[in-house]
Every structure is written in structure tokens, then in C-alpha cells.
Amino acid sequence: MRKSVVCFLCGWLVLPSAFPADSGPLAGYSETSARAERDWEAKFRAIPDTANLRAYMQRLSARPHHVGSPYDADNAEWLLGKLKEWGLDAHIETFDVLFPTPKERALEMIAPSRFTARLAEPTEAVDPTSGQHDEQLPSYNAYSIDGDVTAPLVYVNFGIPEDYETLDRLGISVKGAIVVARYGGSWRGIKPKVAAEHGAVGCLIYSDPHEDGYFAGDVFPAGGLRNRDGVQRGSVMDMPVYPGDPLTPGVGATKDAKRLPIDQAVTLTKIPVMPISYGDAQPLLAAMTGPVAPPAWRGALPITYHLGPGAMKVHFKLASTWGLKTLHDVIARIPGSSEPDEWIIRGNHHDAWVNGADDPVSGAVALLEEARALGMLLKQGWKPRRTIVYCLWDGEEPGLLGSTEWAETHADELRRTAAVYINSDSNGRGYLQMSGSHTLEHFINGVAREIPDPESKVSVWQRQQFRRIANPMPGQTPQERQELRSRPDLRIGALGSGSDYTAFLDHLGIASIDLGFGGEDASGIYHSAYDDFYWYTHFSDTTFVYGRALAQTAGTAVIRLADAELLPYDFDDFTDTVRRYVQEVEQLAREKRDQIIERNRQIDEGLFAAINDPRHPMGEPAKEPVPPFLNFAPLENGLAALDRTAQLYKQALVQANANGGSALARALLRDANARLIAVERALTLSDGLPNRPWFQHQIYAPGFYTGYGVKTLPGVREALEQKQWPLAEEQIARVGKVLENAGEAIQGAASALGQAVK
């Protein structure tokens, strides 16, 4: 009887219930299947055990395990063994990638006085793994070119493009100089890239204690913050152009792959670059002369920050061993019982810069515990409809190598099958951070409502909502404050880059989610030798309750996606979000225009000359042509198409709900699901973004000049930011068309769903 199956698919149509939401409708499920699903999910969430998480972490972080190290391969084998032990079909997939490791590093001041940088992280007696120097990678930035330079030093703040505009106005050039930038303000790889664009011959990056040291809290080992010798390693590959192996752009780095010669790999840096501690940076910065740095550029060292250049000279030498190393991706597969060709993929990397208890092991152990729990469910008779793929990536740290090469190798299959990719990385105490495709915003909100927060006992969703209410963003309007309470779903962040979702979302157009807890503990061991088991169990999620919460959250999402009769994408939140992006770029265009008009006027009035302080001269900016008004109609039309088709899809859902799920024809439902999966693909263009074809998604991309930080509607936004007006107009048309394509895809899904209901 149809009456008995009311409320199929109606999770979209009711307001969210308060926690605990362990009953009631479930989006994508009929009433009967929702009940069964909730049972499986509840069983699943009871399994993850903090003692296991702790034990896994102790094992995985016991020794340094960077790409190419013995313990990296050893960990992969151990992971494989565990997955198999739990009954999963697992294997290791290898790739051979370019990975340089340093053989020579030197930094010294040679004038006006002499100082030689230590470039080493000493053993801390209380920390048992901090002394494994034989196995540790020294502090360096991977994919820096080799070099040997002697030059004056210029302090460039964060080293982002605006900082060079300020230096210009102050009459300071970095041409022929070594720049010293502090970490922060952008992803590190941007700093040497912009420095090289401005003619610098070398780049040092240091951790200022203001962002990452005693200013933020007590330093290791008394506290969790970075001490004077701690160094942030990290990749400086030009990932905004393409991530993964520099020698095999766009294709998997398999044994026989065609490889570029190293000198054609455009993602290597143009100048040598090295990270240093604030202990090593302080004598250099203290000896600098030249103008005093602007207030916002000053850090927390007990010195007056000067910009240089002066009589000071620095010698900096760097040489690496360049060669191929083997990656070990560990992949486990649970075949779908009825829809084996629709994949739900879950990943976290296992490689680290050194011991990596926090990054990535804290996330990897949650994933591992999920896998164990899924194994147990399978033994109890659980049969996921879709195929589930669990992945422990290698080589994330140097450049998202393992995930990118795997995604590129399996690109065709993934484009055909992959429904959702769920990522995690480091994990800590605090609040659930949700970012990803806004077609999944409603879905992941539903999951978050069911996970109890370990500290407060309200749901992790509720705690995040409370936090946003309690800590308003600067400049929050009354409407935004109101929305925090009234909008059924919490807004999720958009994804830039910095972890393994990148190839899935940006290159292949697979709807993706990134999950992790954090925000309660200041951490200062990122990419240092002190990111280890001692640190994690003293200063982070010491009882692993947030590790368990991550396993519960991500695992629930995986199961719910794998079991759903209809994939729970949602196009209302998506359209609502795209509308905001469109409004933002329209406003950006207006502001750019207004700013240029205003500045030109100020130049004409003689303002800059009149307020110049002869003792601290600032040059007058150059006049710029006033930007034209741009035609935003294509974006508006694309948005209208989204709006219209999202409505159609909702109507189809309502109809499905009214008719009851049991009437749905399996084959037609399969068609509807296939068309739903295709929506995210429709947001890509195969020739990608301007000057970086690897990045195909037209809604989200890491910024060309931010590195990790996202740019939404990137083609349009970056053209505007870079004042390339004709390009901006071109991109508006392209992206408008993409939105129309997505609208067509949504309409296709709505029709298919309508067909299935008939």
C-alpha cells in the first residue's frame, strides 16, 4: 500500500530537528530503508574506540615516514595488513614521482657581522622521537631549485602581491636581493613565486613568533607552540598550476608514464627557497636597516622590523638530490551490492614530513577506525548499495602526489563512477569544520546534526552554530546574524587546496567534502620534527575523543551516501551559494572601478604629494585607466537557470514523496542517480582555467596568488583582481554558460526522477 511509504525522500522538506535526530525522515531514503539505515549507522557509531586510535597513532608516528623513507613503506604495508585483517579487499598501488631531498643547506650573514644559521631542530629530552635525526628529513622546502646566492636581504612581510605594492611605494626593490618573508598570509609556495616575479634571487621563509611561537602560547615542550628552533617544512611546488608529480602533469606517474625533463617542469620554483626558525631569523632581521616596516608587517620578535636593503649581505646555498621515489597508496574497496559503478571515496594521507602525529596521522587513524567498523558491519550483514573506496594516500606533503597520480591514472573510471569524495587530514579538539561542494551542504549538515560533541554533549552541528553566533565575523550585518539562527543549514566553506580532495574536485569535478575538528588548541609543530606522539598526546586531542568524533562523522557520511536510494545532492543551498558568489564578483568589479576612479582623483588633486612625509617618503601610485563596466548578464542568466531547475528538481522530489518510494523503478532511479552525479561534472570545462588547464572546476579553485585559499568563480574573480577586464568579460560568459550547463544537468535529473516516479 502506498500510504505506508509516505515521506520517502522528504528529508529535504522538513526543518532540521534538534539533536538527537536519530529518527524521522532521511533524505534519499524511503521510510523503510531510512529505519534500516539508521540502525546500521547507530551500530557503526558505537564501534570506534579511542584506545585503537591512540595505538594506531603510536605505531604510525613512531618513526619519520616521509615519501621514500623506509618507514613510509613500512606503514603502508602495516595499513594494508590491517585493512585485510578487517576483511576488506585492499591493495597497494605505487607511483614513481620526482621528489628532491636536500644534500646541502647553508645560510649565513657575511656583513655587517657574521652569523651562521643553525638550520636544525634539536632533540628535546622529554620527547622520545625528537632525536631520530638519522631518519628525519632536514628542514627544507621541497621542489625549490638548487642555488648559491649572496645578496642583500629585504623583508617582504608575507610576500604576497600587495606587499610588493607597498615596497614599491616605499621605493624598495627586491631585484637581485634575497627576500625574507614570514609564514602566513598565503600558502608558502606563493612567496618564492611572487618574489621571483619581482626579480629576487632567493627566498627565506621563517615562522614569526607572532603567528607561530611564544606570542600565541607557551612553546614546546612546556606548551604546544613552536619554539625558537622549530621549522615549518613544506612544499613550494607551484600547485596552483598543477599539483602532483611535476614530471607527469595530467597523467598518472606510473612506471611507464611519459615524463618531462626536469628543466621543463614548470611547477618547480624559479629561485632557491628555504624555511628557517625564528631563532635563525632573529639575528638577520635584527641586523637589517632601511625604513621601519609598516605596523601591520611587524611580528613578535623583540626588535624593530626594518625593510632593508642595506649594507647587510647574506649567503644562501641549497643543493638537493633529484630523483624518482616510489609512492605507496593503500586502497581498500567494498563493492556495492546493487550499484557497484557508483563510488563513494574516502581518503586521508599517511605520509608525513617527519613523524607527523598530527599531520596526517590524527586524521588517518580516524579513517582507519572507520574501515575497521565497516568491516564489522559487513560481517553483520550490512550490504552497501554503492561501492566504497577507502584510500590512504602517500606523498600528500610534497604536492598531493599520491591522490593526484591515482586520480589521474583512474580518471576515466572516476569520471564515470565517482559520486562523492570525502577527505580528512589533521584533526584536533574543537569544532567540526565542514567545507566542500555546496551540492552536499544540506547533506553534510544532516550528518553533523547526529554526531554528539565529546565535550559539550550537544551535537557538533549545534556547537558550531553556537560558536558562529558567539563569535560574529567582523562587519557582520544584522541580517547575517539573523541568518545564523534562522537558516536551516550552516554554510560550509568552499575548498581551495592543501589536501587530497584537489584532484577529485578541481580536476575531475567530483563533489567533495573535507572534514575535521579543531579550533580549541593553538598548535605550533606544523611540519616540524616535534609533530609527534609526545606532542599530540600532551597538547592536542589527548584522549582521542575528537578522533572518534571524526570517525563517526565521516563514516556516517560514507554509509549514508553508499546506502541512499537517491543520492542526496541538493541544489537549493548550491544555488543560494552561487548567488552570493555572483553578487561578490559584481561587487568586486564595482569596487575596483570605484577605487581606481578615487585614486586617480587623489593623484590629480595632488593628495599624495601633499601628505608625503619627507622623513618617511612614500611614492605616488601610478594613474590607471578606469575599468569599463562589464556585462554580467551571462552570469545572471546562468544563475536564473540554476534557480529554475533547482525548483524543478525540488518539485520532482515532492512528487516522489507523494507517490512513495516503493513505486520507483530501479532502472530509472539508476538513471536519476547517474544524472545527479553528472551535475558536478557539468561545473567543469575540459580546458580549465586561464593559464592552468589542469584546474577544470569553474566554481572552486585555489587562488593563483593564494595557493591554498579558495577563489570561487575563479576565472572571473581572478581576472577582476588582476585587472584583466577583457579576460574577465570572457570568463563571465564562460562561467555563465557553465551554470546553464549545470542547470540542464539538474533538469535532466529532475526529469529522470519524474520518470522514475511515474
Place this chain on the structure above:
Amino acid sequence: MRKSVVCFLCGWLVLPSAFPADSGPLAGYSETSARAERDWEAKFRAIPDTANLRAYMQRLSARPHHVGSPYDADNAEWLLGKLKEWGLDAHIETFDVLFPTPKERALEMIAPSRFTARLAEPTEAVDPTSGQHDEQLPSYNAYSIDGDVTAPLVYVNFGIPEDYETLDRLGISVKGAIVVARYGGSWRGIKPKVAAEHGAVGCLIYSDPHEDGYFAGDVFPAGGLRNRDGVQRGSVMDMPVYPGDPLTPGVGATKDAKRLPIDQAVTLTKIPVMPISYGDAQPLLAAMTGPVAPPAWRGALPITYHLGPGAMKVHFKLASTWGLKTLHDVIARIPGSSEPDEWIIRGNHHDAWVNGADDPVSGAVALLEEARALGMLLKQGWKPRRTIVYCLWDGEEPGLLGSTEWAETHADELRRTAAVYINSDSNGRGYLQMSGSHTLEHFINGVAREIPDPESKVSVWQRQQFRRIANPMPGQTPQERQELRSRPDLRIGALGSGSDYTAFLDHLGIASIDLGFGGEDASGIYHSAYDDFYWYTHFSDTTFVYGRALAQTAGTAVIRLADAELLPYDFDDFTDTVRRYVQEVEQLAREKRDQIIERNRQIDEGLFAAINDPRHPMGEPAKEPVPPFLNFAPLENGLAALDRTAQLYKQALVQANANGGSALARALLRDANARLIAVERALTLSDGLPNRPWFQHQIYAPGFYTGYGVKTLPGVREALEQKQWPLAEEQIARVGKVLENAGEAIQGAASALGQAVK
């Protein structure tokens, strides 16, 4: 012929001309007299000589000259001699005031380790006067009570009321503790006052290098900023209750004045307090334990800032010699030729904490050069209509003693005669800062338009306007930006306290203006032994061109006010400004209400419990009763009265203009001027502000909890800030009535002017 005298008084009615504005109409002058006036003003402005300013400074700052010191009296005699030499009728007026000087100061950490504070500013070899230790006052806070306390230390940030709310939420009490506060965030005297209110037994105030040290720039003697041993002396008298001699509130401290016993002087501190250098503060702060201070509380010392209290104990001892000292105010008078009973008063103090080249000598030498120039004009036949009084105050530093006692002594005469008081204090390179009574906003803008800026050659008015356009205030609206260019007058600041205008404006209701240049050089010698001739001639207005500009500005204002046929008060800008204040307090009431409602809601929802971090616990705030809606009609009605009568006055001016000035009857004009002078008096109430009757002005006052920082409509605003709703409503009615009184006074002036014109 009437036609020949068009444009009398029409300076109000034309838009400001661009610089140079040395011709055209002049507010308060007929066309003929304007021409003569401009000639005298031009002659005047040609006189001030930078070489003289330099020589005066070298003489006045050659030795320490605090209240009661030999060189203080010596300077007064020298000033007197100069004024007489230039032909002015000058004398010294003395008062006997309570002024404590320290005989014992000790500060040491006794647990967990030992450290004894240095409490001394060493000689700097390059600086010839820094070694005059025999004559220097040691670093201390005047009017701290004596004490000898041993207690734990708690860091209270700036030590303002909000900081204690934060400490409360963090579960930290200062009861029985010594607090250590950094300078900044309020006037220093607020820190021990609020600490005592919260039960602290002692208070240390240190100069954090973030606000006042190497963070801001190179330190002395390499640069102008405070070095590790520099200490900011200063008064901690509770001046927001009443300034001046603590023993003679409200009356002049003449030889025979009735004096309070010291123990009844409420403006002494309740707990001992002492200023220290960051060199002395660092070992104490570094040894503290307890929670890490909130991010906004952290300074620029290379430590993690902790709040305490912990095992640490500090011993702090202070004992002063308490006794009367003699002040020497130097007063010169130029009698008015036709209106001897209308006074224009100009003042700057001459006493310093130590050598005081910047504070106050840089301002005093400008005043002195003005006096010399006026003496020259008199010899050339200039005859000011009104009486001009030039004052060099003693005892400003300890508590505005010299100006307050003089104003209290001559209160009756001043209330009858004083039209305007023009103040200055320290002076440096940069922008003209104008603050004061908004009845003079239009006038002082007119003066500023005629003074060339020494560096840019545009007018100092234009340069200030450009600066405001170039550096928008945070959160500036497009309307405010637009106003910066379109409003004929630059808005001037309202006066709080911190210099000698206080008794004139706040106690007697005399329209006042404070002038000074600054903003281009960061300075770190405030109230230290390094504020001396060496410092000033290396790091401030080294060529004295801004000293000359100050003399030109203030002197032009004095002459123009003294010579005007009709006093150039303006009630349009004044009404415009009061309207903003009324809107502000209305918005403050709304915001307070909204905030309390929102916070109560958050408490009810369990938000604070849910977002509590068990490792860094924050207590839940207490629920508060929702404030009632208040009746703001009296303020609105008062504002309407201002609006209406300002219009009437403007019409009377137009009529006067149409009729021509020559038709004005001298006696009736005198009546109009007297009524104009009375308008500022009408803004006072003889019983003053709640709990501080000495402060009679109802539009401006220093904040009870800010000290120097102004509170406009203080009775209303502070009642709202302190959540005293019935008091707020009472004050709204009182201040509304005051605005109506002022409206009546303006109407009286309008009628008198109308009579004069007939």
C-alpha cells in the same frame, strides 16, 4: 554709502576659498575692518622665527623643571623677563598646592625567583642632559598613596573596566593582588582607580614595547622610541572627579585658602601605584603563570603573556614626602582698546616632569614667540579691541594645577569676561590637530585655511583634509567619505581632558580650542628623562618649522578673535555636531538593549556552556534585566530648539550683512557679543555632572572611566554605559533642558544682533 560696505559678516555665507585665502570676507568683520585685519595678521605671521624657538627650547629645557624645583621658578622668572622685555604687562601669580615627591621606591619579585627592579633611567652618553640625576624627579606616579604590599601579581591588560569583565569570565580575581597594567587604552589614573574598585592592593603600570618601544620604531638614542629603561611618569590623581590641588576643590589654592586635610582629598589613589620600564616589567611578566592572556592583551615582549596569579609574589613599597609646593603661573595682559571686558586667553604650561623639551616646551616656545610678535605689532600701532591674556601655566603635569587654581581664583571675573580660551601643549611634525567647542569649529577652520604647511606648502587645513581622505576611519560609510570632501568645515574633535583647557571649558563654560601639530614622528620619550633638547632636535620638529606654524595658527586665532567686531561663534556646525551626539546616545541605548537581550537569549539557549573549552574554561556571564525603552524626547526637543535658533541667528547675520556693518550701534553690538559669550555658559549646570559637580559642562567632559578620553553628552552617555537606566532618563531631561537654554541664549544673541542692525 551703504553699498560700499557690503559683505560685512559674510564669511559665514560663502564657501571656503582655496588656499591662500588672504583676501575676501572675514567672519565677524566689515569689509573695511577685514582688510585692516588681514594686514595685521599677515604682519604677525611673518614674525615667528625658528631660531628663536630653538633658543627658547634650549634655555627652558636645559635642566629638570618640575613643580617645586629651582629651575621651574627660574624658568618662570626668565619667561616673565622676556614678556616684559617685549613690552607686555606681565606678572607671576603663585599658588600653594599639595605635591608629593617620592622618598622611597622598591619593587622586587620574591617568589618563585628573586629579581629587583632597577627603577632608574640611565645616562645616555650622547644626550647631555640625561645625566642630571641630582635634579631629576625619579620615576613615579604623583598622588599615589604610600604603601608597602607583598602579593601575587595579576596582568590586567590596560586595566579598564572591560578587562576586569574578561578576567571575571576567566575566573581570575585581583582581590588582594598587585595588578600590572600596560600603558594605553585609557589615561593612566584610571588603572589604579579601577584596580582598587576590584580589590587590588597595588598597581604597577609599565610601557609595553608594543605601544611604546621597539615595536613602534628604533629606540632612543638610535631612534626616538622608548628604550628598555625609559619610564613614563605621570599623575594618577582622580582628575575626572576634579583636577587641580586635591586640597582646594573648586577654589583657588591661594595662601589663605581653606584646605582639606590630606585624608579627605578624594582625588588621591586608594592603592599605591608606580610606573616601570619594560626592562623592569619583563622579568615579572615572564615569570607569571596562570592562563595565557587573550590575544588582544598580548604585547611585544618576547614572552607568552600569562594572567597569573600563581606562586609568584611581588613586594612593592612606596613612600612620598607630602607637602605644599609653590606654583608660578606667568600671566601677560594686553588690554583691549574698546572692549577691555571681553577676554581672549591663550595658554600653554611651562612645567615638565623632567626636562620636557617636547612636553611642554615645544608648545610653550610657540606661545612665547606669539607674545613677542604681538609686542611688535603693538609697537607698530596695532590696537586689539578685546583684552588678550597670555598664560604660561605651572603645575600642569601633576594635575592641571596652575591653570585650575588660576581659573578657580578668577572664576567670577572669567565667567563675566572670557570669550575664548586657546590652548596648546606638546607640538611636533605633521598635521594640525584641532579640538574644542563646536561653536568655534567654523572659526578655527577659517584660520587653518590660511596657514601654509611647512612641508607640503598647501594649507594646513588642506593637508588635514587630504589625510582624512587618504586614511579612512575603519567602517567609514560612503556618505562619510563623501562628506570629507563636501563639508565646508573639517570636523574638529571634542575635548576631554589632559591639558589646561579643562578648567576653562568644563568648569567655567568658556568656549575653548586646543591646537597642535603632530602625527609624522613616533615618539617614545613621553614623561621620561629623555624628553629633552637632544631628543627633540634629533627626532621631532628638528628645524622648528612646525613650531613656527603653531605660533602662526594660534596667534592668528588670537588676533582675529581679539579684533572682530562681532565674535565669530557659529551655531550651525555646533547644532550639526550635537545632532550626531544625540543620535549616538540613542543608538547606544538601542545597542545596550539589543546586546542584553541577545546575551540573555544565549544564556537561556545554553550557548556558553556548549562552547566552553574545558581546557580553557570561560564562565557564563550573568543574566541582566532587559533595559527599558527610554524617553529621548527631551533631547530631541532641545535639539529642535538649537536648530530653530541657529537659523534665527543666521538670518540675523544675513540681515546684518544686507544692512552693512557701519550701521551697527556700538552699544548694541556689545550687547550682542555679550550674549554670544553667554551661549557656552548656557551649556553648563552649576551642580555639574552626576557625582562630580566640578564638571559643569553638559556637552563635553573627560570620561569617568577614560580619564582623558572625551564623553560627549556625558551625563547621558555615561549613565547608559554604566547601565543606570533611571539616571540616564533623568540626565536626558536635564541635558534636553540645557540645549533649550542654549537655544534661548542663541535667540537672545540673534535678537541683539537684530537690534544692532536696525
